[in-house]
Amino acid sequence: MSDFSGIWIPLITPFADDAVDHAALRALVSRYADAGVAGLVALGTTGEPATLDAAEQDAVLATILDAAQAHANATDAQRRPLPVLVGVSGNHTASMRARIEQLNPLPIAGVLIAAPYYTRPAQDGIVAHFSALADASAHPVVLYDIPQRTGVRLELDTLLTLAAHPRIQAIKDCAGSLDTTLALIRDGRLQVLAGNDIEVFSTLCAGGSGAIAASAHWRPERFVALYQALTEGRLDEGRRIFHALVPQIQLAFAEPNPAPVKALLAAVGWVRNELRLPMTRASEALTERLAALGETPLR
Template identity: 95%
Template sequence: MSDFSGIWIPLITPFADGAVDHAALRALVRRYADAGVAGLVALGTTGEPATLDAAEQDAVLATILDAAQADANAADAADATDAQRRPLPVLVGVSGNHTASMLARIEQLNSLPIAGVLIAAPYYTRPAQAGIVAHFSALADASAHPVVLYDIPQRTGVRLELDTLLTLAAHPRIQAIKDCAGSLDTTLALIRDGRLQVLAGNDLEVFSTVCAGGSGAIAASAHWRPERFVALYRALTEGKLDEGRRIFHALVPQIQLAFAEPNPAPMKALLAATGWVRNELRLPMTRASAALTERLAALGETLPR
C-alpha cells in the first residue's frame, strides 16, 4: 500500500519550441526531490495531458519515473539526503469518459513502478452516481496499484456525492481522494470516516484540511518554494499551529496568484521568470496575461526559490 500523506506536486509539462522539454522536466523532478516533497503527480490536469498524444504521455511519464529513481540511485554518495535515499513516489493521472479505454490504459500502467493512479469522474457525460460507482469499481478492480479518487466537479460536470465516496471507500484498492469539491461537510465526513486519505486539491484549503486531520495536499502552487509547503505540513502535523499559521499566511499571495488565471499558465510564467522552464503552453491553453506575468515576476524577485 502506498502512503499519500504530505505535499505532492502535480507536475507541469515543460515545452520548448513546441516539443516536450525533457531536460527541464528532469530538472524539476530533482528540484522537488531535494525540497523534500512526499511525491509527484504525472499527467495530472496541471501537466496538460489533454494536449499530449499517447507517445508523448508515455515519454513524459518515463522521464519522471527515471528522474525520480535517479535520485535514489544517487544515495551511494556519502552526503545523500533522506529524500534522495528512496525513489520519489509518482502518481499517474488517468482521465477520460470511456470506461473501456481507461481500462486499457490502467492495464498499460500495471507493470510500471508507480505509487498509484489518480482518476477523476467521467467528464462531460455526467453519469448517475450508480454509474460513477460502477466506473471507479471497474477501474480499481483492474488496477494493480492503489487508486486515488479525484473529485473536481468544476472540470468534470459531476460531483462525487458523499454516499458514493463512502461506497467506493470500501474497495480495497481505493485508498485516497484529491478533494476539490469545496464542500467542508464532505471533507470532514471523509476525514472522520477514516478509510480514505484526504488530500486537499484546492491549495487555499491545505491549512484547514491538514488541521482537520487530512493527510496532506496535491498542490500546483507548490511548484514555487516547495520547501515552504513542506515546512507548513510538518509544522501542522507536529502541532506547531502558530508556526504553521505564519507559513501559510506568507504563502497565500503566491497561491492566489497561481490561480488568478487558468492553471498552469500562472505557474509556468513564474517558473519561466526564474529560469526553470520556457513560458510555453499548448492550445487551447494560453500564456498568463502580461499584467499577471509582471506580478508573478515581481513575486519571483522578492522571494527565495
C-alpha cells in the same frame, strides 16, 4: 499500499518550441526531491495531458520515473525514489481500463482518476466506473473529485461506498464542500488530500493527510514546512507559513492553471513560458506580478 500523506506536486509539462522539454522536466523532479516533497503527480490536469499524444504521455512518465530513480541513486543508494502518482482521465471506462492495465507493470505509487467528464453519469454509474477501474489496477487508486472540470460531483454516499474498495485509498478533494471533507476525514478510510490549494491549511488542521498543490511548484520547501508544522502541532508556526504563502497561492490560480505556474517558473529561469492550445500564457499583467513574486523573499 502507498502512503499519500504530505505535499505532492502535480508536475507541469515543460515545452520548448512545442516539444516536451525533457531536460527541464528532469531538473524539476530533482528540485522537488531536494525540497522534501512527499511525491509527484505525472499527467495530472496541471501537466496538460489532454494536449499530449499517447507517445508523449508515455515519454513524460518515463522521464519522471527515471529522474526520480536517478535522484535517489545519486543521493543514497538505499533511498527509495520519490513516489509518482499517474493521472488517468477519460469518459470511456473500457479505454481507461486498458490504460490502467498498461500502467500496471510500472513502479508507480498509484493512479489518480477523476469522474467521467462531459457525460455526467448518475452516481450509480460513477460507482460502477471507479469500481471497474480499481478492479483492473495493480496499484492504489486516488479519487479526484473536481466537479468544476468534470461536470459531476462525487456525492458523499458515493465516496463512502467507494472507500470500501480495497484499492481505493485516497481522494484529491477539490469539491469545495467542508461537510464532505470533514465527513471523509472522520470516516478515516480514505486519505484526504486538499486539491484546492487555498484549503491546504484548513484540511491539514482538520486531520487531512496532505495536499496535491500546483502552487507548490515554487517554494516547495515552504509547503513542506507548513505540512510538518501542522502535523507536529506547531499551529502558530504553521499559520505564519500559510499566511505568507497565500499571495502565491492566489496568484497561481488568478488565471487558468497551469499558465500562472509556468509564467512564474519561466521568470526564475526553470522552464520556458510555453503552453499548448487551447491553453494560453498568463496575461502580461499577471506575468509581471508573478515575476515580482519570484524576486520577493518570503516573510
